[in-house]
Amino acid sequence: MTGNKPGKNQIEQFLTFQLAGEAYGVEILKVQEIRGWEAARVIPGAPDFIKGILNLRGAVVPIVDLRERFSLAHSEYSAKTVVIVLCVEHDSSSFVMGIVADAVSDVLDINGEDIKKTPHFGAKINTDYIRGLHVYKGKMIMLLDVDKLLNPDEVGNIDNLG
Amino acid sequence: MKINMPVTDKEVLMKKGSLLVSRTDLKGHITYANDAFVEISGFSRDELIGASHNIVRHPDMPPAAFEDLWATLKELRPWTAAIKNRTKSGDYYWVDVNVMPVFKNGKVHEYLSVRGVPKREQIEKAEALYKKLNANKAKMKPAGLAAVIKSIRGIALWKKQALALTAFLAPIFFLMYLLFQAQEYMALTVVALSAIAASAISISLTRILNHTLDNTIGIFYRLAEKKFGNSIDLSRNDLVGDFYRGLYSMEVNLSLDLAESRQVASQALRINQALDNVQSSVFVLNSGFEIIYMNRSIQQMFKNVENNFRKQLPDFNADKLIGATIDVFQQPELQRGRLEKLNSLLHTDQLIGNRHMSIDLNPVIDNSGERLGFVAEWRDRTEEVQIEQEIEALVARIKGGELGKRINTSAQQGFLKALGMGINELTDVIERVFNDINRVMEAMAGGDLTSAINNEYEGVYAQCKHNINDTMAKFSEFITQIRDAANFIDESSQEIASGNNNLSHRAEQQASNLEETAASMEELTSIVKNNADNAHQANEVANSAKLKAEKGGDVVNSATAAMQEINDSSNKIAEIISVIDEIAFQTNLLALNASVEAARAGEQGRGFSVVATEVRNLAQRSANAAKQSSELIQNSVQKVRAGTEFVNETGAALNDIVGSVIKVSEFVAQIAAASAEQSAGIEQVNQAVAQLDDITQQNAALAEQAAAGSISMSEQSTNMANLLNFFKVNAKVSPRPNPAKAQKPEPNKLQNAPLKTVKRPETRAFTQDLASADNEWEEF
Numbered sequence: 001m002t003g004n005k006p007g008k009n010q011i012e013q014f015l016t017f018q019l020a021g022e023a024y025g026v027e028i029l030k031v032q033e034i035r036g037w038e039a040a041r042v043i044p045g046a047p048d049f050i051k052g053i054l055n056l057r058g059a060v061v062p063i064v065d066l067r068e069r070f071s072l073a074h075s076e077y078s079a080k081t082v083v084i085v086l087c088v089e090h091d092s093s094s095f096v097m098g099i100v101a102d103a104v105s106d107v108l109d110i111n112g113e114d115i116k117k118t119p120h121f122g123a124k125i126n127t128d129y130i131r132g133l134h135v136y137k138g139k140m141i142m143l144l145d146v147d148k149l150l151n152p153d154e155v156g157n158i159d160n161l162g
Numbered sequence: 163m164k165i166n167m168p169v170t171d172k173e174v175l176m177k178k179g180s181l182l183v184s185r186t187d188l189k190g191h192i193t194y195a196n197d198a199f200v201e202i203s204g205f206s207r208d209e210l211i212g213a214s215h216n217i218v219r220h221p222d223m224p225p226a227a228f229e230d231l232w233a234t235l236k237e238l239r240p241w242t243a244a245i246k247n248r249t250k251s252g253d254y255y256w257v258d259v260n261v262m263p264v265f266k267n268g269k270v271h272e273y274l275s276v277r278g279v280p281k282r283e284q285i286e287k288a289e290a291l292y293k294k295l296n297a298n299k300a301k302m303k304p305a306g307l308a309a310v311i312k313s314i315r316g317i318a319l320w321k322k323q324a325l326a327l328t329a330f331l332a333p334i335f336f337l338m339y340l341l342f343q344a345q346e347y348m349a350l351t352v353v354a355l356s357a358i359a360a361s362a363i364s365i366s367l368t369r370i371l372n373h374t375l376d377n378t379i380g381i382f383y384r385l386a387e388k389k390f391g392n393s394i395d396l397s398r399n400d401l402v403g404d405f406y407r408g409l410y411s412m413e414v415n416l417s418l419d420l421a422e423s424r425q426v427a428s429q430a431l432r433i434n435q436a437l438d439n440v441q442s443s444v445f446v447l448n449s450g451f452e453i454i455y456m457n458r459s460i461q462q463m464f465k466n467v468e469n470n471f472r473k474q475l476p477d478f479n480a481d482k483l484i485g486a487t488i489d490v491f492q493q494p495e496l497q498r499g500r501l502e503k504l505n506s507l508l509h510t511d512q513l514i515g516n517r518h519m520s521i522d523l524n525p526v527i528d529n530s531g532e533r534l535g536f537v538a539e540w541r542d543r544t545e546e547v548q549i550e551q552e553i554e555a556l557v558a559r560i561k562g563g564e565l566g567k568r569i570n571t572s573a574q575q576g577f578l579k580a581l582g583m584g585i586n587e588l589t590d591v592i593e594r595v596f597n598d599i600n601r602v603m604e605a606m607a608g609g610d611l612t613s614a615i616n617n618e619y620e621g622v623y624a625q626c627k628h629n630i631n632d633t634m635a636k637f638s639e640f641i642t643q644i645r646d647a648a649n650f651i652d653e654s655s656q657e658i659a660s661g662n663n664n665l666s667h668r669a670e671q672q673a674s675n676l677e678e679t680a681a682s683m684e685e686l687t688s689i690v691k692n693n694a695d696n697a698h699q700a701n702e703v704a705n706s707a708k709l710k711a712e713k714g715g716d717v718v719n720s721a722t723a724a725m726q727e728i729n730d731s732s733n734k735i736a737e738i739i740s741v742i743d744e745i746a747f748q749t750n751l752l753a754l755n756a757s758v759e760a761a762r763a764g765e766q767g768r769g770f771s772v773v774a775t776e777v778r779n780l781a782q783r784s785a786n787a788a789k790q791s792s793e794l795i796q797n798s799v800q801k802v803r804a805g806t807e808f809v810n811e812t813g814a815a816l817n818d819i820v821g822s823v824i825k826v827s828e829f830v831a832q833i834a835a836a837s838a839e840q841s842a843g844i845e846q847v848n849q850a851v852a853q854l855d856d857i858t859q860q861n862a863a864l865a866e867q868a869a870a871g872s873i874s875m876s877e878q879s880t881n882m883a884n885l886l887n888f889f890k891v892n893a894k895v896s897p898r899p900n901p902a903k904a905q906k907p908e909p910n911k912l913q914n915a916p917l918k919t920v921k922r923p924e925t926r927a928f929t930q931d932l933a934s935a936d937n938e939w940e941e942f
Binding site: 015 | 744747748750751754755757758761762775778
């Protein structure tokens with residue numbers, strides 16, 4: 001879907017998921033697969049939010065815990081814990097990465113007009129990975145820019161995070 | 163011529179080496195005889211002294227012999243012969259007599275006879291001679307040729323020499339005449355000169371001999387008169403010189419002997435003087451038991467006791483004791499026969515006349531062991547004996563308790579007077595002491611304890627006095643204390659009597675109280691029995707409750723089991739639901755993945771997307787249904803669990819109830835047992851109360867007896883106090899006033915009342931009488 005930026009009035013599909021009671025959404029076209037949680041191979045020396053790597057049909061997929069990535073309260077993994085395998089594009093190359101979510105909620109069709117801009121909080125707080133906010137049934141869904149969020153540089157650079 | 167008769171044939175032998183010495187005056191009277199002479203003659207010294215010497219003449223002796231003796235003595239020559247003498251008893255003894263005149267100032271003064279022991283052949287010769295003389299066959303004087311020879315011997319020396327010279331010169335003159343005739347003048351001259359020389363030497367020799375003999379005779383006579391210090395020529399070296407030297411040494415020795423003899427004599431005199439002056443009364447006996455010496459003291463003593471002695475010895479004369487024998491005292495202890503065997507001290511006490519004489523007789527023995535005589539010491543013990551007897555009598559009287567008599571000391575002197583007075587003083591003291599003791603003891607016997615011994619004494623008397631005084635004081639003190647004690651006892655016994663009466667009353671009350679107690683105890687017994695029955699019923703009820711509770715328990719257990727099964731089923735349902743949920747979840751995931759794939763497929767995937775969405779909705783509905791079912795099941799599981807818990811609690815509660823019921827039934831059983839024990843205990847208490855009742859009765863009786871006893875004790879103490887009043891004691895410990903007597907209740911009332919109380923019903927009346935006494939009980 002590279003170069004096919006949807007226009008304002010275009011309808012886009014988002015996969016929403018739950019994280020610490022809050023709803024987040026990612027573009028459905030970035031989603032490669034949705035899986036139940038299974039234990040990952042731990043990578044020594046990696047940051048805490050990188051839970052390890054999974055062998056997904058021959059491809060090595062790093063797993064990121066978004067709760068820890070977003071400095072949210074940690075929770076135990078359960079049978080309902082899901083891993084959303086995403087396809088991240090970075091510098092014209094793409095790689096696969098999994099994020100751990102409490103639960104997958106829905107697939108929403110969202111009009112581009114209904115995506116609210118991310119408020120500006122000043123230079124100190126990086127909001128680049130947030131694409132925008134969408135209100136659905138009275139709840140605010142934070143739509144994430146997967147490419148920026150799971151940028152390997154971003155992932156490795158802790159200082160850039162709030 | 164005196165003839166002494168009778169004679170015997172018994173010969174007395176002189177002791178060897180002894181000498182019989184006597185002196186006679188010029189008329190033949192004995193003036194001195196030594197002890198040996200006196201002893202052998204058998205006469206006493208008195209008989210011998212002054213008697214004629216012929217007192218010892220033996221009839222066998224021829225008178226011619228004595229005529230010869232006297233003739234010889236008249237010629238101033240010593241006479242010597244063996245002579246046979248006669249003893250007083252008629253026995254005979256031979257002596258070798260030497261009689262010589264003793265010169266004094268050149269004149270014969272007396273004759274000295276010294277007799278030695280004759281030799282046996284001398285005796286035989288003499289005996290033969292005296293027989294011849296008695297038969298007139300011989301003469302004492304020599305006759306015939308013997309007389310011529312004797313007369314030649316008697317010619318003076320110078321005459322003999324003249325004769326010898328004449329006999330010597332006659333042949334020489336004849337020779338000279340022959341020579342003269344032969345005209346041999348040369349030879350005549352030689353012969354004449356020789357004759358002259360020989361004659362001169364002969365004359366000179368004779369002169370020297372005569373001169374020496376004259377000198378010697380002079381010296382001898384002087385020596386005989388004990389005159390020493392004669393000049394003797396000791397210078398000559400010839401035979402005459404030797405003669406003089408012998409004479410000289412004899413003189414020196416004689417003078418020495420004489421000096422020694424004089425010294426001994428003076429010593430003897432000194433002893434004699436000393437004995438004369440000693441206080442002891444001493445006389446000396448010779449071996450013939452004659453008194454030969456008396457000192458002044460004994461002379462005085464015998465003089466003093468002469469009159470007393472004469473009562474027993476009428477012939478006793480104190481002035482004529484010297485020379486008398488010991489027999490003059492006529493004491494059997496002092497007889498010769500006994501004394502002759504005596505060789506050590508003899509002490510004897512003799513009563514002569516009425517004088518007590520103490521005599522110590524000691525033999526005097528010389529160096530050769532010969533007894534020379536005795537020395538006797540006399541002491542007049544009459545006064546001593548008298549005072550001894552008096553003291554003995556006094557001591558006997560003192561022993562017999564008679565202290566009034568005393569020794570009469572007016573006639574005594576010196577030590578004996580002091581002794582008598584001392585004993586009198588001693589008796590005075592003892593009498594005084596005993597009088598004092600007697601007085602005090604008499605007073606004490608009369609009950610008077612105030613008297614004491616006030617005289618001053620010493621030593622054991624003082625101790626005795628102090629002890630008696632202390633005894634009196636202590637006794638007095640004791641009496642006072644006893645009197646106080648008696649009063650106190652009197653008082654106390656009154657109190658005890660009233661106290662005992664009260665005690666008796668109390669005992670009666672106690673008895674009635676005990677009866678009430680016994681009744682209460684019976685009620686208590688019935689109550690306890692009721693209790694026991696109730697407890698038994700309660701036990702049965704508890705048992706049935708226990709059974710029911712156990713049944714409830716079983717129900718609870720089966721309910722619990724049912725609940726458990728429900729629970730298990732619920733769990734299985736829950737598992738199934740969870741599987742459904744899982745499937746719904748997976749389905750949802752698949753549907754989502756399908757949606758993702760549909761989205762990716764774009765327009766072609768639109769329909770698929772719808773299906774996926776429908777699937778997802780179904781899945782979500784399934785999930786929701788599963789969720790609801792799960793919640794329901796959870797709910798029911800929880801409820802079942804709660805129910806199980808309730809049932810379990812119920813079971814536990816039922817178990818508790820069972821346990822409690824068991825405990826209750828145990829308690830009830832214990833209560834029943836306790837009630838039974840109580841019942842038994844109460845029975846025992848009942849018995850004890852009955853015994854208490856008996857004992858209380860006995861106590862009451864004893865208390866009455868005690869009351870009676872205390873009253874009689876009171877009487878006894880009063881009696882004792884009265885008895886003690888017999889003693890009079892010093893005022894300083896004044897008898898205490900007797901308060902008990904003043905308060906003393908009438909004994910009759912007290913005596914009679916307790917006797918009644920032995921019977922029970924009458925006690926009330928008595929106790930009412932003494933009701934007022936109750937107030938005093940606390941103080942008793």
